[in-house]
Amino acid sequence: MTKQQYVRTKPHLNIGTMGHVDHGKTTLTAAITKVLAERDGTNRYVAFDRIDRAPEEIERGITITIAHVEYETPTRHYAHVDMPGHADYVKNMITGAAQLDGAVLVVSAQDGAMPQTREHVVLARRIGVEHLVVALNKADLVEDEDLLDLVELEVRELLTRYGFDGEAVPVVRVSGLRALDGDPRWTQRILHLLEAVDEHVPIPPRRLDLPFLMPIENVLTITGRGTVVTGAVEQGVLSVGDAVEVVGLGPAVASVATGLETFGKPMERAEAGDNAAVLLRGVKRGEVRRGQVVCLPGSVRPHTRFRADVHVLSAAEGGRRTPFAANYRPQFHFRTSDVVGVVTLAEGVTVVRPGEAASLTVELGQPIAMSAGLGFAMREGRLTVAAGTVREVLD
Numbered sequence: 001m002t003k004q005q006y007v008r009t010k011p012h013l014n015i016g017t018m019g020h021v022d023h024g025k026t027t028l029t030a031a032i033t034k035v036l037a038e039r040d041g042t043n044r045y046v047a048f049d050r051i052d053r054a055p056e057e058i059e060r061g062i063t064i065t066i067a068h069v070e071y072e073t074p075t076r077h078y079a080h081v082d083m084p085g086h087a088d089y090v091k092n093m094i095t096g097a098a099q100l101d102g103a104v105l106v107v108s109a110q111d112g113a114m115p116q117t118r119e120h121v122v123l124a125r126r127i128g129v130e131h132l133v134v135a136l137n138k139a140d141l142v143e144d145e146d147l148l149d150l151v152e153l154e155v156r157e158l159l160t161r162y163g164f165d166g167e168a169v170p171v172v173r174v175s176g177l178r179a180l181d182g183d184p185r186w187t188q189r190i191l192h193l194l195e196a197v198d199e200h201v202p203i204p205p206r207r208l209d210l211p212f213l214m215p216i217e218n219v220l221t222i223t224g225r226g227t228v229v230t231g232a233v234e235q236g237v238l239s240v241g242d243a244v245e246v247v248g249l250g251p252a253v254a255s256v257a258t259g260l261e262t263f264g265k266p267m268e269r270a271e272a273g274d275n276a277a278v279l280l281r282g283v284k285r286g287e288v289r290r291g292q293v294v295c296l297p298g299s300v301r302p303h304t305r306f307r308a309d310v311h312v313l314s315a316a317e318g319g320r321r322t323p324f325a326a327n328y329r330p331q332f333h334f335r336t337s338d339v340v341g342v343v344t345l346a347e348g349v350t351v352v353r354p355g356e357a358a359s360l361t362v363e364l365g366q367p368i369a370m371s372a373g374l375g376f377a378m379r380e381g382r383l384t385v386a387a388g389t390v391r392e393v394l395d
């Protein structure tokens, strides 16, 4: 049986839920799919345990890998990633955030902003998520309207402090849990939230004219067919039969895209903004990996040295408590990659303290695809040390 082709009827956007652990991101994601499924026939309900699905996650009750679900509003098609809130897994959040057109920041109305709320806002800002909508979740647990107003004010101030337009960001009071139960008061709020996303997150300019580039998020083997790489297309278009190159972290691998899919449906052409699975002819599983990029042959040369501006996270933002000095060696997360690098400080600077802005020169242990303007995060163990932007590629 041939599978139904993907039909492009509405603009496609990538969004996600981010926020502090346990504030209700996964519950809200499930509620969105349920409310939409009950409203019309194009949407499918994805239950909580289908989103939070890896066995380890269910045991510990925290989201580790990033789950993608899809749904449609009257005007748009969304791929939604439910990002983890636990501090250990912020690096997965970085992978997700790197490809988002907008995000729903989930804040528990009971607890207000917490360290990972701040950490995610800092990362969103630096990694290029320009448009946020706030879901003030668990609103069912707070009877007092004044208290809700206070939490909302606090969240708006936080957003302004980190460079978002805190006054203009929509804040919608929701209850993911009560909406899942089908309580009409709360299902209505979910629709309000989606309207806010439709209106507030603009359709980003898709760079279709640039050479094709897709960071690899996952590598899968399909028995009898070969190796498939998945990810969000960053720029350009790719048609079935096009030559590609896999670049970064080692020697380049040449191949041809012999198949393309999105959400399990075949398509002839993948374009910037799409979540795509690309079947690579003649490539063995071990030859390609997460962190590399699939691109038009010859269009990308990987680099190891660059100059960057960084914001060093304070302890209250989930960062270090102590300064770092020259020759510091954290992990660098660009798009889906994770490589070690050594830091050189600006002349005359001996240490960089949590909470400061700094200019650094970095030499990575392995070359990766990059260009000026690309956002990245610096991590050490469980901590996000800094969030930064490449200013200049050196070599």
Ligand SMILES: Nc1nc2c(ncn2[C@@H]2O[C@H](COP(=O)(O)OP(=O)(O)OP(=O)(O)O)[C@@H](O)[C@H]2O)c(=O)[nH]1
Pocket: 019, 020, 021, 022, 023, 024, 025, 026, 027, 028, 061, 062, 063, 083, 084, 085, 086, 137, 138, 139, 140, 141, 174, 175, 176, 177, 178
């Ligand atoms: N009362 C109430 N409880 C909620 C609501 N949303 C979520 N919860 C509860 O809060 C707990 C955490 O919800 P999750 O959806 O797993 O939270 P999460 O943000 O995805 O958590 P992580 O992925 O681990 O960061 C669960 O026990 C939910 O049932 C809500 O709107 N109201």
Ligand SMILES: [Mg+2]
Pocket: 025, 026, 027, 052, 062, 063, 082, 083, 084, 085
């Ligand atoms: Mg979750």
